Amino acid sequence: MRKISILDRILLLVTVFLAAYQISYGLNGLDPFPTWSYTVGFGVLLVASLLLIILGFEGLESHIVVIISTLIPLSISLGLITEHFSRFTSLYSAFFIVGFFSVAVTRYAVKERTATIILSAIHGIAGVLITLLPVILCVTGDVSPGYILVGLGGALIGLGGLLLAFLKAGKPILPRETILSVLPGLLLSMTASYLIGFLLK
Amino acid sequence: MNIFSSRLRIIKRKYLPLIKSLQTALLLITGLAGYMSARCPVHNIPTVLGLTGSLLLSISGSTVLNMWYDRDIDAIMPRTSKRPLSTGETKPKEALTFGLIISATGIGWALLLDPLYGVIVFAGLFFDVVVYTIWLKRRTAWSIVWGGISGGMPVLAGRVLGAGQVDWVGITLALGVLFWIPTHILTFSIRYHDDYQKAKVPTFPSTYSFQTTRLIIAISSVLATITFGAAAYGVGLTWGFLRLLAVLSAGLFILAVQSLRSPSERITFGLFKYASLYMLSAMLLMFLTGF
Numbered sequence A: 001m002r003k004i005s006i007l008d009r010i011l012l013l014v015t016v017f018l019a020a021y022q023i024s025y026g027l028n029g030l031d032p033f034p035t036w037s038y039t040v041g042f043g044v045l046l047v048a049s050l051l052l053i054i055l056g057f058e059g060l061e062s063h064i065v066v067i068i069s070t071l072i073p074l075s076i077s078l079g080l081i082t083e084h085f086s087r088f089t090s091l092y093s094a095f096f097i098v099g100f101f102s103v104a105v106t107r108y109a110v111k112e113r114t115a116t117i118i119l120s121a122i123h124g125i126a127g128v129l130i131t132l133l134p135v136i137l138c139v140t141g142d143v144s145p146g147y148i149l150v151g152l153g154g155a156l157i158g159l160g161g162l163l164l165a166f167l168k169a170g171k172p173i174l175p176r177e178t179i180l181s182v183l184p185g186l187l188l189s190m191t192a193s194y195l196i197g198f199l200l201k
Numbered sequence B: 001m002n003i004f005s006s007r008l009r010i011i012k013r014k015y016l017p018l019i020k021s022l023q024t025a026l027l028l029i030t031g032l033a034g035y036m037s038a039r040c041p042v043h044n045i046p047t048v049l050g051l052t053g054s055l056l057l058s059i060s061g062s063t064v065l066n067m068w069y070d071r072d073i074d075a076i077m078p079r080t081s082k083r084p085l086s087t088g089e090t091k092p093k094e095a096l097t098f099g100l101i102i103s104a105t106g107i108g109w110a111l112l113l114d115p116l117y118g119v120i121v122f123a124g125l126f127f128d129v130v131v132y133t134i135w136l137k138r139r140t141a142w143s144i145v146w147g148g149i150s151g152g153m154p155v156l157a158g159r160v161l162g163a164g165q166v167d168w169v170g171i172t173l174a175l176g177v178l179f180w181i182p183t184h185i186l187t188f189s190i191r192y193h194d195d196y197q198k199a200k201v202p203t204f205p206s207t208y209s210f211q212t213t214r215l216i217i218a219i220s221s222v223l224a225t226i227t228f229g230a231a232a233y234g235v236g237l238t239w240g241f242l243r244l245l246a247v248l249s250a251g252l253f254i255l256a257v258q259s260l261r262s263p264s265e266r267i268t269f270g271l272f273k274y275a276s277l278y279m280l281s282a283m284l285l286m287f288l289t290g291f
Helices: A006-024 A032-055 A057-061 A063-069 A071-084 A086-109 A112-139 A145-168 A176-199 B002-018 B021-037 B045-069 B071-076 B092-113 B115-136 B143-163 B168-191 B193-198 B210-235 B239-261 B265-289
Strands: none
Touching: A006 A032, A006 A176, A006 B239, A032 A057, A032 A063, A032 A071, A032 A176, A032 B239, A032 B265, A057 A063, A057 A176, A063 A071, A063 A086, A063 A145, A063 B239, A071 A086, A071 A112, A071 A145, A086 A112, A112 A145, A145 A176, B002 B045, B002 B092, B021 B045, B021 B143, B021 B168, B021 B265, B045 B071, B045 B092, B045 B115, B045 B143, B092 B115, B115 B143, B143 B168, B168 B193, B168 B210, B168 B239, B168 B265, B210 B239, B210 B265, B239 B265
8 A cells, every 4th residue: 555655744734724724714604504514524524634644545444434534525515505505404414314324334234336336326416516506606696706616626525535435446447556646635625625615605 | 162062962862862852842732721721911921931931841850750760661661772861871860960950940930930830830740750650650550540630730730820720621621631641641551562561560451451441542532522622611712613622522532432443553553643633732722712
């Protein structure tokens, strides 16, 4: 497995600081539900980046990493729904719960192939929502155009999620070394896109 | 100039390694965080300098005295056998004199700054050197409780200097450090189990078992996060900082549970590092609240 480099650690450390800023200052003024949804999403990003710095890429081997990482797109998409499309809160909360537990259970209970399909579906739906909802909001004029960067973050998280999911399934889209070498940069770009997008809202 | 630089080199070689710089820095930060948590005016430079100087000297002094007393077991353990007292680079009498002078200076400075603050700083040194190191460390694995109490004294002392009294927030902050200590020390005792066995120092892994030790680490991590959460609320952290502390606490909890479920050296030492980062972050949040 590829060793984590100094540059990887620096990129991850910046990700930690950006996520910490977003949690501490970037969510002020929101209602409690979206606040906590975004907090969980950025919190998992923060802790995951910290653990990668401490444990190296070997930390990705654990099932628990895959399960907990699912919370990033699920929580951020839940935050977007509850903030901007609150009439769908109950429906999407149900999807959140079912989706998260499906990923958790299938990691341990069924074959890797089935588990990967479930994981890709949940990541895919959440990722598409994070990508498209900001675009819709920008087009309708509900938010300023800079908010589209949140959508870019969604596209990046979808890409990262799929790369990791297929890697775990033993059918990597890109070579393992390539995925691991772009992962810290991908996490940083994603977090920075979210943060700037939220700031420009 | 040459004499000056050669003396500096001697100090760097013989005396600085006697002060565990990272541990001392972390404890010093807890003291500063305790002070700032009382929302003292940060421009009160003389008090901040007095707090920093007196705590730095007292904590360093107690570390030097610990190393002086433990020089025999340090020489046995591979991890510590390169320390200057073990290698003979520093003579025991030199280390004892150095430790006593900086301890006395630190305590004296602290007493001059504020008597109650000074008493608490002295209590920290007394618990660490006399109760933990000299009396209990070689007798029982439970000595770490006293090590934990002494570790909680800098934050309590800082809080007392800022608030002017012992209050529930200060005691809760000290309790947080006390509960955090097992996460820090016990992961260390798992990693260096063979070293401690060789030196015949009783530890939780040798007295009970690795699994029991990991369970205690998980429980103490939960208690530490709850206690720091209560203290943070009492200090008046903003909701944003409270959320951030909750996230960091969740990370500590998950790692502790993972260490219990799938024990490995990597996870154990990862927990040790995360616990240190957690403490540093929690204290920085308390510190920033003072501004």
